[in-house]
Amino acid sequence: MTKSEQERMNGKKKINNYYDYSLLFLTIFLSCFGMVMIYSTSSYTAQVKFSDPTYFLKKQLVSVILGVIAMLAVSKIDYRILMKKAGRIPFNLVTLAYLMAIILQTYVLFFGKEFNGAKRWISLGPFGTFQPSEFTKVVAIIFVSYIVNKLPRSLNRVSGFIRVMILASPLIFLIVIENLSTALVVSAIVVGICFVASRKKWYYFFFGFLFVGMVVAYIFLGDEFRSVRIDVWRNVETHPLGFQILQGLYAIASGGVFGTGLGESMQKLGFIPESHNDMIFSIICEELGLFGAIAVVLLFVLLIWRLFIISINAPDLFGGLICSGVLIHIAVQVIINVAVVTNSIPSTGIPLPFISYGGTSVAILLAEMGLALSVSNQIRSERI
């Protein structure tokens, strides 16, 4: 008798719903820590621009509260409801979400609000703005998990993988037009979920190498804008466009081992533009030092570990894949963000989950964590 069978039998005997409080705590802690850092980094800019040092903090707080409510609500609902049909609509919820994501992404391409030269936001009037690409990430997770769950063996053949990719491609291609880095994250989620679900893996390595080759080719043959990024990356200290990254490096290096102290950053005083966004990690380094920075990274590792535990203990493939997707999503964003801030890879705009300023991002991430918690809640066992 395998362990899971044993658990299942135990579960039948004694209904003992598990709930991953560690994950809940980590998530809330990171969001709160994020707000502290957002206040620290944005108060100067907010004072200068809006004469209100808490301007950004307040907006973030609203999103976090909404997100936490959503997370708790989602976590208490069985995730398997997603596969059920919703009332009289002829699709199940996953397909509905999939269609909605496509509609929103299409809408934003035409009617989106431009900010910093990119059309990525839908205006919600007095409720601020909404970034559909964040929603698309969650949709990608549940949609791909759903398809793979339906035909688990199809992934053993390349054709099956390609079929999944084709189905997911509208999500990716609608984002790639305005936001390459988010499209990369979505792709990573989609491929990652497929990878976890596959018994045969050779073609991942084949496509992996192909992808790396294409990236290399792109770097050297790509259009002006991208190759400039490569130049900046390699000559960050001298390239005029390396300003932001270089300022980030100044901040990181200024932090030293113990940091300058919370709120004492010099670089946030306008030297790093919008330091509460993607570059927030550099200010964490400056204010909290190497110890603080590593502590933050370790918190994310812990979060990923909890997701891993939930995923491998998930009651079914769908739940396990959803958790894998969430894990991949967070891991990819953390790694890319920290790598960009430390100039380890060419610059690209990926926010640090839970911490970077961004209402849609944090609210949807929290809801996404609710999904993972919901999976954890369906684990019936006495011990994990």
Add this chain to the structure above:
Amino acid sequence: MARNKTFNRKNLTFLLVIVLVGTLSLMGRLAYLMIFKAEHYGIMAKEIHERERPIKAERGTIYDANGIELANNKPVCTISVIHSQIEEPEKVIEILAKELGLSTETVRKRVEKVSSIERIRSNVDKELADQIREYDLAGVMIDEDYKRYYPYETLASKVIGFTGSDNQGIIGLEVEYDKYLAGIDGTILTLTTARGVEIKNAAEDRVEPVAGNDLYLSLDVNIQKYAEQAAKKVYEAKQAKNVKLIALNPQNGEIYAMVNYPEFNLNDPFTLNTEINVTLSDSEKNNLLNNMWRNGCISDTYEPGSTFKIVTATAALEEKVVKLTDTFNCPGYKIVEDRKIRCHKTAGHGTETFVEGIQNSCNPVFMEVGARVGAENMYKNYKKLGLFQKTGIDVPGEANSITHKLENVKAVELATMSFGQGISITPLQLLVAASAVVNGGTRITPHFGVKIVSADGQYVKKLTYREKSNVITKETSDTMKMLLESVVAEGSGNKAYLPGFRIGGKTATSEKLPRRSNKYISSFIGFAPADDPQIMAIVLIDEPVGIYYGGTIAAPVIADLFSNVLPYMGIEEQYVGEDGATDNQ
């Protein structure tokens, strides 16, 4: 519903390992940046965080021989605006324009310019700056600093020179001794935000300025004043173009006075000292200013004329080609090769001894003597007396002599040079040569700087200058002193005679080039006491109107100067022999 299978877990574990490897390497990268690159980027970051505000070092004072200040500093203010801190731009523009007497447009342009700091005006009087401070305008910064101030205004203007807006020397001694006077500017380092706003309560780094050293000169305010008065008098009386006068100690080269009349006001060096009615273009004005600042005593060469006979006579005595008792005949001219060169006395001096030849300043005598010396020996003596080199004076802009090449000196050239034509030198070069002639044969370096003393008085540097002794013999020197004294006592220089003093000298009237233009430079070189010269002076009157004979108009200038200066220097009148006897009766 599909089951979560073992291979799914394995796959996920594999992904987890990749993620862990990724995060671990990023932590390594972070540690590398924050430990090993901390200094590298830390310094770069500090550079952009800190704004450096210079604190001007106080420039050293220039003192005369008596310890009287010739150049010092007075507190002034620099008024600047910090664009990002201005709250009421219109009010700022209005008040600054009104108080500083600038046009509204000028002020507006600077106030509205987006820069971290913009200077509105420097060298504003402290009282006016205090008045502006009263308004308490946000974004207006008043920095105190020093402005060079010259208490005697025009005194020795072309020698002392003045400084520019950054306190750097522009002409004269202020340039020559700039590195000693300037000091080292300090800085205040303040932390600022990216918009240039200073962060309050941030620790300031302050590097204190080091004040410049003080410079002590041999120039004597009183002698300079006497000299300027004497020069002014003759300048006005003779409506001359300019008057140059130098007085120095022929024993060691210390210059007591150097006058280039008209002088200009050092506190206002960019205003012309002459009335100009036409409007000038910038370049024209610059030319005029440069002319006004020009120190002619060292920058302008001229044909010395008869004063140069000192050199010819010295060469003749050195080469022993003439004895004092040798007789010459002057018919009023001398024929050299095919040229008939006239004496200034057209009727001729008749038969005369060498001594009388000097007293009469007779050209034919000196042409004869020059011919006896010969071109080569003449040039050898010129060289010994320093006529082929700059004097090495410690004021910039010195010119060198213009002479024929030795191989081009034929009989005619030699003859004219013997009485000071066909050779151009600066008055200072002549003074150096004449000093060597009367001081026993030492070629001195004329100079102003005596010593440099650090601001706290702790460190003193005595300035030394090159001297070359025995360029001529003691005997020649003694003979020349006697001869030149007789020029004043009995000869053409008699207008320089002062009862009770032993004065030596030589007159000159040089016709300016081109010849026959009736433009002259009248000059006289004199020294006293003749037996032990303590002061030697030369005066050049450029283009006098009316009588232009050096003996008539230039000699009295030196007499005038000496009559004041000799008693001032503690050289007593001595009535010995017949003079004294008659005066006492």
